[in-house]
Amino acid sequence: xxxEFTLTVNGVKHVVSAAPGTPLLFVLRNELKLxxxxxxxxxxxxxxxSVLVDGKEVRxxxxxxxxAVGKRVTTIEGLPDVWAAQRGLRAGEVAxxxxxxxxxxxxxxxxxxxxxxxxxxxxxxxxxxPNPTVAQIKDAFTNTPPSPHLCRCGTYAAIIDxxxxxxxxxxx
Amino acid sequence: xxxxxxTRRGFVKVGGALFVSLGIxxxxxxxxxxxxxxxxxxxxxxxxxxxxxxxxxxxxGRTETGTGMSGFYAQMIAEExxxxxxxxxLILGDTDKTPDGGYSAGxxxxxxxxxxVAAYTYQALLGLAAARLGVxxxxxxVSDGVVxxxxxxxxxxxxxRGQQLDLKIPVSGKAxxxxxxxxxxxxDGFTVTGEPPMKPMSQYKVIGTSYPMPGTPSKVTGKMQWxxxxxxxxxxxxxxVRPATLGSTLISxxxxxxxxFPGAEVVKKGNLVAVVSPDEWEAVGAARMVAPGTKWTSxxxxxxxxxxxxxxxEYKWDAPASRGNEADVTAALASAPKTVSASxxxxxxxxxxxxxxxxxxxxxxxxxxxxxxxxxxxxxxxAQVANTLSVxxxxxxxxxxxxxxxxxxxxFGGDGAEGxxxxxxxxxxxxxxxxxxxxEDMAWSSVSxxxxxxxxxxxxxxxxxxxVHSASYSPxxxxxxxxxxxxxxxxxxxxxxxGWVATVWxxxxxxxxxxxxxxxxxxxxESATGGLRGxxxxxxxxxxxxxxLEALMNExxxxxxxxxxxxxxxxxxxxxxxDVLNATAKAAGWEARPSPRLLKQTGxxxxxxxxxxxxxxxxxxWAGIAEVAVTPGTGAVQVTKxxxxxxxxxxxxxxxxxxxxxxxxxxxxxxxxxxxxxFGAGKVTSTDWSRYKILTMEETPEIKVVQISRDDKGxxxxxxxxxxxxxxxxxxxxxxxxxxxxxRIPLTPAYVTTLLKG
Numbered sequence: 001x002x003x004e005f006t007l008t009v010n011g012v013k014h015v016v017s018a019a020p021g022t023p024l025l026f027v028l029r030n031e032l033k034l035x036x037x038x039x040x041x042x043x044x045x046x047x048x049x050s051v052l053v054d055g056k057e058v059r060x061x062x063x064x065x066x067x068a069v070g071k072r073v074t075t076i077e078g079l080p081d082v083w084a085a086q087r088g089l090r091a092g093e094v095a096x097x098x099x100x101x102x103x104x105x106x107x108x109x110x111x112x113x114x115x116x117x118x119x120x121x122x123x124x125x126x127x128x129x130p131n132p133t134v135a136q137i138k139d140a141f142t143n144t145p146p147s148p149h150l151c152r153c154g155t156y157a158a159i160i161d162x163x164x165x166x167x168x169x170x171x172x
Numbered sequence: 173x174x175x176x177x178x179t180r181r182g183f184v185k186v187g188g189a190l191f192v193s194l195g196i197x198x199x200x201x202x203x204x205x206x207x208x209x210x211x212x213x214x215x216x217x218x219x220x221x222x223x224x225x226x227x228x229x230x231x232x233g234r235t236e237t238g239t240g241m242s243g244f245y246a247q248m249i250a251e252e253x254x255x256x257x258x259x260x261x262l263i264l265g266d267t268d269k270t271p272d273g274g275y276s277a278g279x280x281x282x283x284x285x286x287x288x289v290a291a292y293t294y295q296a297l298l299g300l301a302a303a304r305l306g307v308x309x310x311x312x313x314v315s316d317g318v319v320x321x322x323x324x325x326x327x328x329x330x331x332x333r334g335q336q337l338d339l340k341i342p343v344s345g346k347a348x349x350x351x352x353x354x355x356x357x358x359x360d361g362f363t364v365t366g367e368p369p370m371k372p373m374s375q376y377k378v379i380g381t382s383y384p385m386p387g388t389p390s391k392v393t394g395k396m397q398w399x400x401x402x403x404x405x406x407x408x409x410x411x412x413v414r415p416a417t418l419g420s421t422l423i424s425x426x427x428x429x430x431x432x433f434p435g436a437e438v439v440k441k442g443n444l445v446a447v448v449s450p451d452e453w454e455a456v457g458a459a460r461m462v463a464p465g466t467k468w469t470s471x472x473x474x475x476x477x478x479x480x481x482x483x484x485x486e487y488k489w490d491a492p493a494s495r496g497n498e499a500d501v502t503a504a505l506a507s508a509p510k511t512v513s514a515s516x517x518x519x520x521x522x523x524x525x526x527x528x529x530x531x532x533x534x535x536x537x538x539x540x541x542x543x544x545x546x547x548x549x550x551x552x553x554x555a556q557v558a559n560t561l562s563v564x565x566x567x568x569x570x571x572x573x574x575x576x577x578x579x580x581x582x583x584f585g586g587d588g589a590e591g592x593x594x595x596x597x598x599x600x601x602x603x604x605x606x607x608x609x610x611x612e613d614m615a616w617s618s619v620s621x622x623x624x625x626x627x628x629x630x631x632x633x634x635x636x637x638x639x640v641h642s643a644s645y646s647p648x649x650x651x652x653x654x655x656x657x658x659x660x661x662x663x664x665x666x667x668x669x670x671g672w673v674a675t676v677w678x679x680x681x682x683x684x685x686x687x688x689x690x691x692x693x694x695x696x697x698e699s700a701t702g703g704l705r706g707x708x709x710x711x712x713x714x715x716x717x718x719x720x721l722e723a724l725m726n727e728x729x730x731x732x733x734x735x736x737x738x739x740x741x742x743x744x745x746x747x748x749x750x751d752v753l754n755a756t757a758k759a760a761g762w763e764a765r766p767s768p769r770l771l772k773q774t775g776x777x778x779x780x781x782x783x784x785x786x787x788x789x790x791x792x793x794w795a796g797i798a799e800v801a802v803t804p805g806t807g808a809v810q811v812t813k814x815x816x817x818x819x820x821x822x823x824x825x826x827x828x829x830x831x832x833x834x835x836x837x838x839x840x841x842x843x844x845x846x847x848x849x850x851f852g853a854g855k856v857t858s859t860d861w862s863r864y865k866i867l868t869m870e871e872t873p874e875i876k877v878v879q880i881s882r883d884d885k886g887x888x889x890x891x892x893x894x895x896x897x898x899x900x901x902x903x904x905x906x907x908x909x910x911x912x913x914x915x916r917i918p919l920t921p922a923y924v925t926t927l928l929k930g
Binding site: 018019022023026029030034035036038039040041042043045046048075076077096100103104107108109110111112113114115116119137138139141142143147148149150151152153154155156157158159160 | 237238239240384385387388389391392393394396397398400401403451452453454457523524525526527528574575576577579607609610827828831832834835836837838839842860861862866867868869870871872875
């Protein structure tokens, strides 16, 4: 019953075998061993599993793998190459996306379980609004469908600091 | 967890068990085939290894909770050994590779262990260097792991090359085990004793600096291996089919269509039902198919969350745990010209991590057991697993990896998916990975019990409190059982329910006080699964009891017509508390005046106010000042600004403390405004994020942090109690804004609307 799907993930083409309807998250984690996105709620209610599909945030815990065929999927493992491409550099030439660097500099993670999804949301926000205000950051992380990005450790203040730091780095 | 990370390549199969071929101490390399399942805490080699490049490996059974333990440990070890913190690598939580065990929540005791081991080692290294360099110890100086004296120098690595430091570490305590009565004992683990010379705080170079948390880069790049990432050859994925209610027992298992799910199998033991498959998504689909057809007995033994207060009021309580002098308090209250009485309450809340429980277990036919986990007490879990499977603890190895925060729920080494995993692995003869769903976690993991409290204060003619009587009523919070073991009918640890006076009394000028805590078993304890299994949660016990005390103090201050901060200062001689109150008030721009605001609020716009709350815990003095806006029309309460102050002795890492204070406060504000576990007659109903609501980024206020560091009071705990300082301050600010005392949290729109209607 499994079918073959051709996916482009972090710039690399993969052919994977999966039952139709398998969520993208299970394919990324179990088949492609990309463990950056993690299972949180499985209901598109928290954002821990978020990845970018053609630059747009998608909750990989509910999106079927078929929905990603022919599109560019990016996990946090692929963020450095996204930034390299934006800077006209080759893949592998930068070690960290500015959002990742800002997450380190601002020491955002506590347990860190939700932070992969938080960084994905930050990359999407900064692509749309290069220098967001605190209100715009709060709005993006809370009111972008399908749900708020939740952090149980409560790192929201650190995330706001890090998004603004990343914005400065990316617009410098 | 080992610093180099867990990879498949890192596993070496030897003698029928799996182990990571890293970090076997030199004293234990007698035979590569020999499987070590524990280390002797009395040997230095069990704790610490100095490598030839002068880097240092420290092993401790305590684990990272997300608040930065691993960074703080590295700083403390580096300080005592006079090396850079970057030179410290840690192995955390693996029972076969760490000596001490113990609570990960107990930062102070865990830190003291590694600090003392480092201090003992430092003295031994000085002795070696003195002999090598031919100078006396007093003539030696150490910098960055290089010992100098008499014009010569030698690195630690050179000093120990080719030899082993034959040093005994004095310890007390026992490894955790389940005793004959079924109680789990030894959860504190081993304590390093004696008083080795320690570096004076005035000479600190590493402690007090913002050393970056070592785990952060791997967390943001996706390189970290989490407990949910463990994948073993031949491993089965499991999804659990849970009973229909907390008291249901199995009648029959639903049908599994093998044509649709050819790789899936149903596995059951007692009331433990699971579907396993080599493919995770197949296990998910097959479990979803089996669940609706699985028949369970009905049960309706819970009072329902709406009736919780009534239930607690009507319960026939046994004698309470008690602290204070009943006769003095009764007399003082009887003679007080004015008294203030109030009852407060809070529903059940839960830890609610973003990542549900997950565990992998490999139970071999020879009885060897390995469990990969994110439990917070590895030796405690080892004891529980050994008890459940009826094997000696020496047969069980716990491997720890990072995962979503536990916030206290795994402090006793129980509660999680490990029980399911070991039982399923035993039944299938294969390694099994059990991943709970969020709904399952929110329905079946342990909870922080709801409570009611009756508070009474007597005031003298000048408005000073002369006596306080507090009585809190709550189901207990010490149920550490593994759910899988309960459901399968296998041996479980037990704990005696009872009351627990958990406050640290901050107001020493109130000399007449009686604190009583009434306890009971879990609500629904007689059910097949033990009912609502109570467990400790961040700032346990004290969080609720301190809320009630602070709420009473705010009501008493209002009755006395006093400024709430000055009122607190007037009731303590503890200068540390006074200092943090004053510093926090200054940072918040606090204007001294009584609550509530006397300004008449007009129109339908938000009513604003400010309030204060404090807590003293683990050598830390906390003050919080909340500013709120209450919209009467909707009942919405927005915390617009919060100033949080802390003095916790010597601050180890100011930046990480700033992060912990802010994030812990967010958890507290979430509790103050939103959180409630709801349940009906049979089961928990708040089983996803739309029904168990927590604070969002938009609801997070501007947070201002005040830190006071001092060199004369040792170390305090700076992360934990940030959650407990939020709710009393928010409740006080609500009263200040509205003139109405809130006597229940959370301050949800529905409750606030009712309150303001009077």
